[in-house]
Amino acid sequence: MKLVSTTKSLLQNLRNEKWEHFLDTVKSFCEKNEIDVPDMNARYTRARGRSCRQNEESFMTMEHHFRIDVFIAAIDFQLQELDNRFSEHVVELLCLSAALSPQDAYKSFKIDDICSLVEKFYPQDFTEQEKIILRFQLDHYKLDVPKHSDFQNMSTLSELCRGLAISGKSKIYNLIDRLIRLVLTLPVSTATTERAFSAMKLVKTRLRSRMEDEFLADNLVVYIEKEIAKDFTTEMIMDEFYSMKNRRR
Structure with missing residues (x-):
């Protein structure tokens, strides 16, 4: 998150x-590679067919075009994309989630941040009583897990979750284990959503704009999970279809 900010x-x-x-x-690169560099003080004229205001164009130079319409426009697009992907809400969620990380000997572990994570982002997954119990579990967890030999040198939440399950501590710290599992679903849910929108653009084209929602959803599942779907044979599909109800093959 610090790198995103910087x-x-x-x-x-x-x-x-x-x-x-x-x-x-850019000019130095063009000179070295024998690429013509336009006169930046020359008047810029838009291509024919584009709507434009002639009064503004009459005073527009090549430098103005490249700086405003290309350079600044490209940077503004990147900044907007970063803001969309890393809004204040998302940044806060990821920063608070980092309090559970075992990396660097649990350096980021903070009880208040973990309780804030539950209060702000997972209020429906914990009852009010469980939120109170969670803080007591975190007090014991802080003195137990980071100092336990089986939990040393861990760097990811998935390793921590696996270690808690193997050692049986997931039952002792059941609320912490639940929260870790909820946080671990974040990358999966985000990736699935992005893949679904990307696939939708390919499946539901202009020529298929009247496709029904159920049929679209079925097609998207097959397209998104094509690595799994490629192992299905026609015989397997026929057998599955036939097992649902007695039909003629």
Whole structure:
């Protein structure tokens, strides 16, 4: 999350202060590779067929076009994409989730952050009584798990979750184990959603715009899980279809 924040700052600095340096770098590259460099002070004319305001165009130079319409537009798009993917809500969720991480000898472990994670993002998964018990479990967990030999040198939540299950401590710290499992579903749910939207653009095209929701969902499942679906044979599908109800083959 710190890298996301610093990336935004660097992009903003590039947008506001680094145009001249960027332009010099591009010119140097073009000269070395014998690429023609347009006169930046020349008047810029848009391609025919595009709507434009002639009064503005008459004062637009090539440099203005490349800086505003290309350079700044590209950076603004990247900043917008970062804001969409890492909103304040998402950043807070990921930062609070990091309090459960066993990395660097449980350096990020903070009871208050873990309780805030449950209160803000998983209120429906824990009752009010369980939220109180969770804090007591965390007090014991802090003095037990990080110092236990079986839980040393762990770096991921999945390793921690597996270790709790193998050692039986998932029953002792059942609420903490539940929270860890909920956090572990975050990458899966996000990836599944992104894959579904990407697949939808390919399956439901302009020519298939009247496709019913149920038929669309069935097609998306087959497309998204094509690695699994490729192992299905026609005979397997026929047998499954026939087992649902007595039918003529």
